[in-house]
Amino acid sequence: MGVPGVGKPRWIARFSLLSMLAVVLGGCSLPTFGAFRGATTQGQAEFKLWSWMTIAGLVVAVIVWGLILWAVIAYRRRDPDKMPRQFHSNLPVEIIYTTIPLIIVAFIFFYTVTTENKIDALAPNPAVTIKVTGFQWGWSFSYRNSAGKQIALVETAQRRPPVLAGNPTSPEYPQFVLPLGETTRIVLQSADVVHGFYIPAFNFSRYALPGVTNTFDFTPVHTGVFPGHCSQYCGLYHAEMLFSVRVVKPGAFQTWLNAESASGVVA
Ligand SMILES: [Cu+2]
Secondary structure (H helix, E strand, C coil), X not given: CCCCCXXXXXXXXXHHHHHHHHHHHHCCCCCCCCCCCCCEHHHHHHHHHHHHHHHHHHHHHHHXXXXXXXXXXXXXXXXCCCCCCCCCCCHHHHHHHHHHHHHHHHHHHHXXXXXXXXXXXXXXCXXXXXXXXXXXXXXXXXXXXXXXXXXXXXXCCCCCCCCCCCCCCCCCCCEEEXXXXXXXXXXXXXXXXXXXXXXXXXXXXXXXXXXXXXEEEECECCCEEEEEEECCCCCCCHHHCEEEEEEECHHHHHHHHHHHHHCCXXX
């Protein structure tokens, strides 16, 4: 007893496996599928999850599409007067198509939770602490020392007319600085309504919520300037809530921080 031809489309599974291996080994690195590779260790963990989940989804899709195509072609109606063999239920097949998805879902669940734990992990002694506040319509980045006192401040000028420059790295928008290879603690809050603190190159976005403090770490692995923006519509000049982050070597960071501290903008 068995569904006719169930063992035949082994080539579909082989093709899927070979395609996946070709994609992974051929490029020597995971395909991006439109995502950033991640400019922080946390962003890289997120990228790996995204890429492997998409590969797994494509493998399942190729198998499903292949089986549909095979069934449509192999069992097409050839003789209009002949009724095909009628049967219902096949216990082994039903057990297989219940068990395999359960294993896939369990694996995805485990991989997602362990990745989230990595991204949300807080270092015991971060090198830098920045209190980030979202407000209508801009951001402030307040650098704090170990006693919690502000030592430098970068922020959107609150009363400036809207510039609608559209480019997060243009000088009208604030640019905060992070040291390469060191962990920075971000303490995120909102002064008014819900905002979204989003840095695409870091594969990271988190709500800035009034009355709630969200705390997370960034450990940059690439130098450069990375754009950011508010990802939650928050009012008339939501599109003005642009900023950028510049990652520099630790020595250059210290020089920048000393200059900012000495510039007199600190409270
Ligand atoms: Cu906003």
